[in-house]
Amino acid sequence: MLIVLAGATGRTGRRLIPLLTAAGHGTRALTRSGDPVPGALAHRCDLTAASPGELDAAVAGAGAVVWLAGPGGGPVESAEALDNTAATALMDACVRQGVPRFVLVTSKGTDNPERSPDFLRPYLEIKAKAEAHLAGTGLAWTILRPGGLTDEEPSGRVELGKGLGRGKVSRGDVAAVVAELLGRHDLSGGALDVIGGEHTPAEALDALAPRLNIVDFLFDLERLGRVHLAVFGGSTGEAMAEAKAHFTGWQVSPRYVNYFEGPELHFSRSTRWRAEFGEGPGRHSGKQEYWVMVHNELGEGVFRFGLLRPEGSENHDPALVAAFHAFREHYPPPPS
Structure with missing residues (x-):
């Protein structure tokens, strides 16, 4: 399956690409520069400036799109332009092009931004708008809400669910959850928190949607x-x-x-x-x-x-x- 990856050159995206390759997927990496991306086919696309036609070309032929892009801090206006306006435009391109699947990685706390510290609240509200838009697209969608992201080596162990407590998770473990999700459709249509835990991604997902013989x-x-x-x-x-x-x-x-x-x-x-x-x-x-x-x-x-x-x-x-x-x-x- 061809996976289109927004945020491919970020710290989580770089960890996801080899996992997709190992699972037999091809990766089209969306980048502003178009520079080569190891393990993926680079596709030049400035998400915040692309036209609908350019976005259509970016996702054409894909079996799924994964959104890992983020402004990495900065003003609220930049977050709005990328995390909401650009993200929802890419979702709409998937609808137009018949791409069936969209995995959106946002952040823990988007379900209750009002409970967050004042400095963080507007950023979570922006991500929450993108989540709400995705839920209304008709795509087979999954939202992942990681806890505090770290650059530590992945443990291979996570906790998945709704309303999980505070916790951290390595970017490598988030990438492993995304790779596992793309191989199965039994958890489409929902949002999941992900933090470090005691189960492999497959075990954690099976606990939420057990196998049915x-x-x-x-x-x-x-x-x-x-x-x-x-x-x-x-x-x-x-x-x-x-x-x-x-x-x-x-x-x-x-x-x-x-x-x-x-x-x-x-x-x-x-x-x-x-x-x-x-x-x-x-x-x-x-x-x-x-x-x-x-x-x-x-x-x-x-x-x-x-x-x-x-x-x-x-x-x-x-x-x-x-x-x-x-x-x-x-x-x-x-x-x-």
């Missing part, structure tokens, strides 16, 4: 009874063949098959998945619905499973609803 999950789901399946993804032949062969009590919804372009969905035991349960009025029917959405970490698509009503009935079978709730308890959500 999709094959066992599907056979557990079959025990519920009649289930409605809709597949959002690309070429879903393998998935549909598996469903029809093994889950004869399911009803497949052709309306939603191949709804999005993308690679083939599959039932691999080795791929991480994330389950989201829900119940309430259906978006289209307005009737009470019970469903589970299963997201593939590779971004390949989504399975949506919903309970079927008995033929001719406006209501679900109470026994089936009870089974759904029991099933839901068996797959609790990741810790918040």
Whole structure:
């Protein structure tokens, strides 16, 4: 995958590039000078002065963009120009160019700038504006909020979560978290604090979004009874063949098959998945619905499973609803 890196020549960016290379990614490094960047393809782009067309060219063809740029101190006006205006313009370029993923590295405290010292508050408020803009873009996004950054050698151990206490973290460890995030999609759509801790980045991320063995999950789901399946993804032949062969009590919804372009969905035991349960009025029917959405970490698509009503009935079978709730308890959500 091609990764576009804003802030590639900074102290964290320089540590991230070799990790991306080791993971098999290519890196396009955005720099004001266009000078060579070891391990990456340098692309000249002054983020604070680039036109929309120049930003489009900077992110074209990328699978993800990582924002590590920062003014490194200086006046508030400089921070506004880079951390908000330039960052949000790059996000918008990703939307225009169909870049699916954006990882934004900001700072701990952006969720509550008012609690920060007066000298720091305006800088956190600027970063918070960029975070809010990213959340509204429709991209698959993740925000990382490091604690106090150090240039110490990485320990390989971090703590990830929401509302973590005060702490420091090495730039190398932040880079390792970013590299791990880019290999998985099971934590898109959220903001995470990162400080030094006791777990590898992979372990820390797994604790927030545990592995879901999709094959066992599907056979557990079959025990519920009649289930409605809709597949959002690309070429879903393998998935549909598996469903029809093994889950004869399911009803497949052709309306939603191949709804999005993308690679083939599959039932691999080795791929991480994330389950989201829900119940309430259906978006289209307005009737009470019970469903589970299963997201593939590779971004390949989504399975949506919903309970079927008995033929001719406006209501679900109470026994089936009870089974759904029991099933839901068996797959609790990741810790918040």
